[in-house]
Amino acid sequence: MVNRKALPSMTLLRELTDQIVLDTVFGQAPITRAEIAQCTGISKTTVSEAVRRLEDAGLLLTAGTQTGRQGRVGTYYQVAADAGFAVAVDLNSTEIRVRAADLFGVPFLDEWHAPTDPPCQLRGLVTRAIDRGMAEHRRLLAVGVSVANPVDPATESVVELPDTPYPQGLFRPQEVLDGLFEAPLLVDNDVNLAAIAERWHGAGRDVHSFAYVHIGAGMGMGLVIGDQLVRGSHGVAGEIGYLPLDSGLRQGFTLAVLGSPNTAARGAVIGRAIASVCALVDPELVLLGGPLGLDPDLLDPVRATVAELAPVPPKIEFGALGESAAVRGALEQALQRGRADLWAKA
The missing domain is CATH 3.30.420.40 (ATPase, nucleotide binding domain)
Known part of the structure; x- marks a missing residue:
């Protein structure tokens, strides 16, 4: 007996086609059916059928017609904002x-x-x-x-x-x-x-690995490596406030930061934590954020400490999106x- 792999059903093929068409319109709108076919490699007839189904479902809308060309006039489509x-x-x-x-x-x-x-x-x-x-x-x-x-x-x-x-x-x-x-x-x-937001809309858009360090009531880090957020098996990856410090106290870094007498001292403590991170994961960029992390006087002492202690100091900047x-x-x-x-x- 010859084993043959089951062919995908027509319903599944239609669903996959609709997904591809919808994704293409979302990313490249306004776009015509002919342009969708050219971008996706799907036949014009199949694209037209998918567009009709998506229009009927209220997901696509017409967005004007092509002008300034001879021959058949194409209709532009876009995803419905509502x-x-x-x-x-x-x-x-x-x-x-x-x-x-x-x-x-x-x-x-x-x-x-x-x-x-x-x-x-x-x-x-x-x-x-x-x-x-x-x-x-x-x-x-x-x-x-x-x-x-x-x-x-x-x-x-x-x-x-x-x-x-x-x-x-x-x-x-x-x-x-x-x-x-x-x-x-x-x-x-x-x-x-916050790290996800900086990756998509902020200062982390042009790098593949970075650390977002938040300093406020506590101290934490969002770590993106190879465009993937690192959460850890229990969700506590990046809890750098719990790194042990000379005092041996739990949350040693957090207590040291909050207890620092001035910005320079606080920046030195934060710089030590970042240098430890750099030795482990070697990020391309480190972003500072949070109520205390966005202090404009903090950047220089953090950079100086990391430059002194890290194996290869990364670029250190403020996050671009602030408290939002x-x-x-x-x-x-x-x-x-x-x-x-x-x-x-x-």
Whole structure:
């Protein structure tokens, strides 16, 4: 008996074609059917059928016609901006940031609130953001939540570490938001999300490996190696505030930074932590962020210490996105997940 691999069904082939066409239009709009066929290698007839299906589903819209050419006039297409939206919330000890954007990442909501009761506020703020988004963008694609504690990558549970600087954040957003929506909920650490934002929209766009070092009530690091965020098996990769220092105290680096008498001394301590990271992972770039990390007087002492101690000192700069980095990372992650799911259902 001859074993033959099962051929993909016509339904699967149509779904794959629709995904490819939708992804091409999203990245290159406005674009005609002939140009889609040229870019993808899919026949014009098959592209036309896929475009018709995507128009019927409300995912593609016409965007004018070609001008200034002879022969058959082509119609331009673009992805419908009202095809969906995402919501992101950043929870930390000083403020709660909320940001929502359409499928293209164009924000329609950007606000902040003083934290009083984070679990209660989280549900109320997400509800308001969803209500506003549904009025103009039809469907919720995903919600991202940034928390100022580690998050287990397998369970998305908040990890409680000793002496956490944000004990108010030790709750499960999944439980607080249960029953509010059916879209995916993505929960991640704020420093990791800040690194994601810098990678896509900030100072990390042109490098393949960098460390984002956050200094505030605590000290943490988001590490991107080979364009991949390193989380660790328990979600605590990058908790450099727990590196041992001469004192032998838990969170030695964090205590030393917060107890430094001046900016120069603080920069020297931070520089020692960064030099340790450089010896282990050799990043191309280090970005500083967070309330204390963005102090303009901090950069020179950090650079000087790293230059003295690191095997090969990397370039050290401030992050480009400031205090909005974490919420922008949460939104970027939610949009990427939402687009992937939308494409898959097309």
